[in-house]
Amino acid sequence: MKFAFRCIIPALVLVLSLSASGPAHAERVHALALHDTPKYGPDFTHFDYVNPDAPKGGLARFGAIGSYDNFNPFILKGIPASGAGLIYDTLMTKSNDEPFTAYGLLAESAEIAPDNTAITFYLHPEATFSDGEPVTADDVVFTFHALTEKGSPLYKRYYADVKAVTAVDQHTVRFDFVNGQNPELPLIVSELPVLPKHYWEGKDFSAVNLDVPIGSGPYKLSEYKTGSYVAYTLRDDYWGKDLPVNKGRNNFGTVRYDYYRDDTVAIEAFKAGEFDYRQERIAKEWATAYNGPPFDKGFIQLEEIQNSIPGGMQAFIMNTRRDMFKDPRVRYAMDFAFDFEWTNKNLFYGQYVRTESYFSNSELASFGLPSEDELKLLEPFRDQVPPEVFTTEYQAPKTDGSGNNRANLRKALELLAEAGYTLQNGVQTKDGKPLAFELMIRDPAFERIVLPYIRNLERIGVKVTPRLVDDSQYINRITAFDFDMITFPLGQSNSPGNEQRYYFSSEAADTPGTYNFMGVKSEAVDSLIDTIINSKSRGELITACRAMDRVLLWGHYVVPQWHTGYYRLAYWDLLTRPETIPPYGLDLWAWWIDPERAETIRAARGK
Structure with missing residues (x-):
């Protein structure tokens, strides 16, 4: 349940010290690395595996199986809607070309105590939720308690070594740890998604609901029909769109998930052009189902891409x-x-x-x-x-x-x-x-x-x-x-x-x-x-x-x-991916829609 999203901050690079004593003194830093030096320095402009000049806009459609009855993906009850994570930003975000390094997102910088018993995050003053309200340290404190007390049991265990969370001031929040013996804990805490306290006040966080949520992420929920589809639209007012970790990412103007009864129906819908992208997980389908006129004409691309992701x-x-x-x-x-x-x-x-x-x-x-x-x-x-x-x-x-x-x-x-x-x-x-x-x-x-x-x-x-x-x-x-x-x-x-x-x-x-x-x-x-x-x-x-x-x-x-040690990807040729695929994650949000090819493909679909 490790979230991945986006951001940057000017400051010094921090490598989490793996000695018992920790660094000699605390420093505000732009990145946290578990065992290595962060690949990207304080002045980096974008991740190496994105196209910083990728065009934004267009409709990207994906397939989902089954249905949903919940827009709160953080609780145990109900079935969350696909793509709900697009609504939320986290304190920091991982890069996909390093084993475990986090760069600031909602937090512009972080500071770890010399003995690793606490971490302090300094929030971007410009960070806002989709309703225009600022993201504050109180929101971080509220989120932590909501997740660990009323969210999925995962969170209580995931953050078990956090002793206290304190809002130091409006844009500064401190996490105190049970002890300093867990080198990963600062990075784990950095993955915390931040929810709006003002939105949830008076609501039952643990209840299944289809209320349109508010978040600080790049997309907002724009349209839905349970059992049929859910759509998210890129926010024009997204506060973090110019951050280096977001450069070349979040390129789709609208992201839509259409729901199908099962994979057999979904594959036929994909081949008919009802949605644009599919990562195949069934070997038989990969070997036998991906053929026909759209493939012969080059409208649908097939790729097998190696990765270094643990298969578990x-x-x-x-x-x-x-x-x-x-x-x-x-x-x-x-x-x-x-x-x-x-x-x-x-x-x-x-x-x-x-x-x-x-x-x-x-x-x-x-x-x-x-x-x-x-x-x-x-x-x-x-x-x-x-x-x-x-x-x-x-x-x-x-x-x-x-x-x-x-x-x-x-x-x-x-x-x-x-x-x-x-x-x-x-x-x-x-x-x-x-x-x-x-x-x-x-x-x-x-x-x-x-x-x-x-x-x-x-x-x-x-x-x-x-x-x-x-x-x-x-x-x-x-x-x-x-x-x-x-x-x-x-x-x-x-x-x-x-x-x-x-x-x-x-x-x-x-x-x-x-x-x-x-x-x-x-x-x-x-x-x-x-x-x-x-x-x-x-x-x-x-x-x-x-x-x-x-x-x-x-x-x-x-x-x-x-x-397997590779992705099996099928996608309509209106989608374009960066030349470099990072070893530890596909990062579909670094892809984009080619306007000219999209017009050609959709004209062909119409015929």
Whole structure:
């Protein structure tokens, strides 16, 4: 849940000190970098991956699936409208060509206490909300309390180490920390979106609503029809449009999201010219659906663009709160029943790589045996984690792709027998109870993927019922941990930190609304999360992530699925992108509409 938006400030460059003592004295600075020197100095004019002369204007249309019932994207209830983040600015904004560096947006500069126990932000005096009211320190204080007390549980954990927030004066706000041991915390705080206190006074922040919101960002909500579309218009009076971090960005005059029932309908709508851009996530569609006259005539462009974004862990997730998944041997057996190689060959056209890390496609992923530095972190928990953490490199079960995975199914049967199950009349039973569960999915396209997996499980006596539910029911059930198995992507950033508590901590396991869907409760994982958060260098961060990766992998909480290291993009040729694509984010808001090509394309669509 890391926001990204825009800004600049004259001042000195700050690299967050990774020593215990911190810098000798506090300085007001224009940028915060976690482990490296900021790439862009105080006088930079724009990010390297934008076109500073990009034209502004035109209508950019995107597709969305399902529906929405809420314009407040910061709460747990309801389904927020796509694009709602365009309305809001944050204190600072990340660049997409650095692992984790933030440059000022609403804050023109920042000052970190020498011992890293506080950060002070100095707001742009010119910053205003879309109704003309100024953005003040009181708005920042209000936002922090609204998010942590009434917003999604994510915020309470994300900002757990913030002790107090104080408005020093109208344009100065100070965050005090529990201690100075968290080098990432100043950057985490800098990601805070700022909401208008005057707008929310007298309203229930936690309630689902469709009131048109007010924000300080580049766009304002201009038109909507629930279940159909929502549109945002670029503000002529946007206070930050000339800031260097915004130069060459926020180029679309209007951004519109049209809603479709499912991906199949959306693809046909895209090909018919009903919207302009699509990032394809289904391999079969990428291989087979993108053809026809618009492609032959060059009206639609197709691109595969490599990136360095961690793939995280997309997986079949097992809920260990359920009795059938409490035994790790049962969970491991589920892994041997999944034939990735056959799936990739027959369903994905060979486009994917098997995921074998919670930090896939990054240097944070574990490999081989633990290094000496990893062992120092793991050794105190030798009696609490699986022995394989120390002795064996994790590798997902493999097959030859022929569909004949008998060897793996035999291994699954052995594991189930070790867990006390007996195969009777084709059904695995223990204490008179069959091994049966529900696999809940929200996307009809996933049915063709899960059904072969279910057939393999049935071959070893495990009864699985697929359950397709709508978005609202899916969200409500996973929020309440009311499921047996789901398929879900646990995304990761290139600089993991406080959000790991939300994913894997023991506290999160007992807190509905978090992403600890597996129900992980491990002292080792809790300790390693703290080590990740308190890492004093990039090297320490990598070591801690790899160590935690091993513990999670050998805990067999999930059946890993797949990932890619590239974007699959399809877009009508009226859209133009910069020559440079940053390694850590696509930054679609640096694209623009070519007026001449737009006229040609739309004339062709009309015909």
